[in-house]
Amino acid sequence: YLFVQVENVRLLDRVSSRKATLGTLYLTATHVIFVENASETRKETWVLHSQISSIEKQATTATGCPLLIRCKNFQVIQLVIPQERDCHDVYISLIRLARPVKYEELYCFSFNPKLDKEERERGWKLVELSAEYNRMGIPNNYWQMSDVNRDYGVCDSYPTEVYVPKSATAHIIVGSSKFRSRRRFPALSYYYKDNNASICRSSQPLSGFSARCLEDEQMLQAIRKANPGSDFLYVVDTRPKLNAMANRAAGKGYENEDNYSNIKFQFIGIENIHVMRSSLQKMLEVCELKSPSMSDFLWGLENSGWLKHIKAIMDAGIFIAKAVAEEGVSVLVHCSDGWDRTAQVCSVASLLLDPYYRTMKGFMVLIEKDWVSFGHKFNHRYGNLDGDPKEISPVIDQFIECVWQLMEQFPCAFEFNERFLIHVQHHIYSCQFGNFLCNSQKERQELKVQERTYSLWAHLWKNRADYLNPLYRSDHSQTQGTLRPQIAPCNFLYKFWSGMYNRFEKGLHPRQSVTDYLMAVKEETQQLEEELEALGERLASLQKVQLNDNKVKSKQQDQNKELGRSTFNISLANTPQEYNNDLKSFPSRSPSQGDEEDSALILTQDNLKSSDPDLSVNSDQESGVEDLSCRSPSVGGCLPSEDSGKDSDEAVFLAV
């Protein structure tokens, strides 16, 4: 499907307007592809249609018609198309392509990593929630699995297998569900083995100003009693109090402490999806500023309110983790529908409480548990299919950022690295894998997602070597027990994540990556250990042989050179930025040296060799574009660009 092909398109550099590359633009069924003309490189930029969040056609200038493409993974692409008519064609096509109306149009249904059926099934089985609840110690004397929702009969946005207190009968569950928004009754999210305290989640009660529900009250009592060590239960409403009160007028609202026995009710003001959407929007505008001053940047960041929201989510998670681990009190968390803020807060709390969720596998399980299974509306929030723009909101992005903020504070606590988080974020939007399709388990089942698509977790797991945090050690003190972030005063602990929001502006990032350096050191260490053993054996046998019989001779000539980390001499061109515009107007002279002279011995993740086959897409640049139309989408993997390209300037463009 080659829809459009336009020659002589210019791709502008966002940082330096002087730099632009000339090339050809292709639109296929799944990707926007830009191929540079320069014959020796023919650099390619691939962007999945599902990553496109907006397309803007700007006023035609003398040089052509500018087209601005903003992506959900925070890439911004600026093209200048010579002919207005071509630009219009591209624009119209992209609008259609970026807003599919049927799930079948999404990339995961055509993506084929050439795995057989068995491998695919094994991939889907990598993360199993029943095993996870077993790991937590459930079922036990207090908790059990309930099949009350087996045909999604009680709640269509819940999973079929839900975990509830043993004493909660089907009657109580169904009764409670009728008293909760979208029938999302209280169910177990996390159980803390050490002291029986638990985190449960639900939606808001339909209490209005005075309504009560006996079963709902019994349900909460059952949860409290499932933790015999504590005589009360926290009910945490993650909304600002004003929002919750407004809901009462609509017959919804929050729990009245007088009606429920032994609960302590607590508001934690996290703003709603609309506030968060506009906050991100404002922050991205700051990120997009051309050469902003320090004040522009800090003011913009502050006015966006983004870090304040991140802190609110963290504070809620910290509060719950503390209640569970230190006070031994169970917590019921809800917001309005219980699928956005509740998911954020439950998963942050779980991450703080349980070191397992800080491992790579555990993190996958956590997302599967608190987000996928409990009906976080991926399709609506991340705009996979064309829908209501007011439903879109960076809910899981915020959770992912919370994890990053924790990684910054506890550098040894997580098994995975920053790149892992970035790739997870990327694939939540990419629709290359089926994990995050639809709005609920029920919809995914109806769509037969597991039979028709592949699982992201298997893909990431296969390449886990790329995602390891070299500072992680399972016996390190930071990997034990609960994480306790500093609380007061800690505003300064929350920092702008340029690795995510400016991730395609390579020039803004540290030019040498400590993580990659240490990964290389660790890899070499492992090789050295193996070699040491082999050498020891050879030495022993040689000495033995020499003693016994001088005739035996071993030929190993290749071993005589001294060791050195070969992974390090890959260089990345490091070029000066525009420190002054005046320089341009100065009578020019030829540079004294070639530009290559300065390519520093720089380590960034760009240079790390990767085992991920998708990452090699860009090294395969010679492959002609003539046959793009027949190229299987499976080759055009969709990994974020930082894994490829040798040059900071190139990397800005390499999208796929």
Next chain:
Amino acid sequence: MEFAELIKTPRVDNVVLHRPFYPAVEGTLCLTGHHLILSSRRQDDAEELWLLHSNIDSIEKRFVGSLGTIIIKCKDLRIIQLDIPGMEECLNIASSIEALSTLDSVTLMYPFFYRPMFEVVEDGWRSFLPEQEFELLSSLTDEWRLSCINKEFSVCPSYPAVVIVPKSVDDEALRKVAAFRHGGRFPVLSYYHKKNGMVMMRSSQPLTGTNGRRCKEDEKLINATLRAGKRGYIIDTRSLNVAQQARAKGGGFEQEAHYPQWRRIHKSIERFNILQESLIKLVEACNDQSHNMDRWLSKLEASNWLTHIKEILTAACLAAQCIDREGASVLVHGTEGTDSTLQVTSLAQIILDPRCRTIRGFESLVVREWLQAGHPFQQRCAQSAYSNSKQKWEAPVFLLFLDCVWQILRQFPCSFEFNEHFLIMLFEHAYASQFGTFLGNNENERSKLKLQTKTLSLWSWVNRPQELNKYKNPLFEANSLVIWPSVAPQSLQLWEGVFLRWNRSSKFLDEAYEEMVTLIEYNKQLKAKVNALRRQLAELETDDGMQENH
């Protein structure tokens, strides 16, 4: 004067010390001529606080009944609290500390009394001499000479006794140029770029005044540094406006008409009280106990600290770019040439010259471009963030420089031989030290104070192997190339190691650092073992072969 006269109460029992992130400690407080000492009486682990009086920036006292509280704010930004029973004792202690921390005679400072507890292997006072630097230069070019014109400090009181100037300019001409430059600071060599032979010079502003005075010798001197047919850049660290205003006070800038081979670029870098206020506001923001995220960011912004960092780094990058990319020589100056000028010339060298990124090279840079170049440390570092003296000459110029170095280090974590602790150590010693290195405002004053014989050099202490180990960056892999930092706001961060040092626990970050060191050390050990085994094997195999040949 006897210190005893200033110490009204030498010792108080049952004093309680409060520090952030530490449990309170009860003990005996003692005042000596130079230290405030608190020692707990517990035998097991006698907690001790040793604080140099000169490190104290300001103190506050409070009373609740007869219990007095003294809050001590230090130049290294830490704040500690002492609870002292007895109003009289408390008042005595407070006034003693106040007197001892504001001694006005340099010769009463601790460095003149400090006796080292270690053996001096290498005398730091002789570690970095201009003559050595010149010798190095001579091996690369013969276009420069060492001039002793200032050996009596009479031509330029803030210059060292010897300076490097173009060979073609004689001392007589230098005298005339000195008269044409503010404070006698005629253009001297700051840096020679091996790669293309371009140079960076520094000076103070020319005294053109409103009449547009000119000085042929000045023009000749700076032109002498240009290659035939080449042009150069003058980087003026003031805005054009400020530079123009300076003419009314007799200062000014180089007119294009008189310096046709030079192009002037104005890059505004703030000075004096603006910087001091910035530091005060920044530290206030960092110490703010409120829980409001908004207030933090706007306070950080309002301090303008990071704006200054960005301005200074940008100017330095520009200077480096002119030299390395444009293949042009550069002259840098502001007004006096003792502050922003030195920030720019020293940072440009860190960008351009790999030697400056080693420990020794960096020390040499600090000596050359700050101490010998006449940055008035004593004036600038008299007070720090808690000062309320509002003296015009107090300014965190050197701290800003260190912060800029830290920013580059953060962007190129494998290209520096030293780590962050090294920079923090220099910050501390610039403000309060047992060593004489940062005393005085220039070489002239230092020689009058006879620091070389009466005090110990910081370098004598730092450069001992056991001390140096603390400051070595485990990630260091020599990088011989030019490193271009990013000056975008997203790339510049608050230097937490200095500004949040006392406000947050660094336990987890320290653990990560240790983990990193362990990983790298283990790797090195393994490598050594494997190499040894390989050699052993090779020998065995050769022996084997020889035996066979026999």
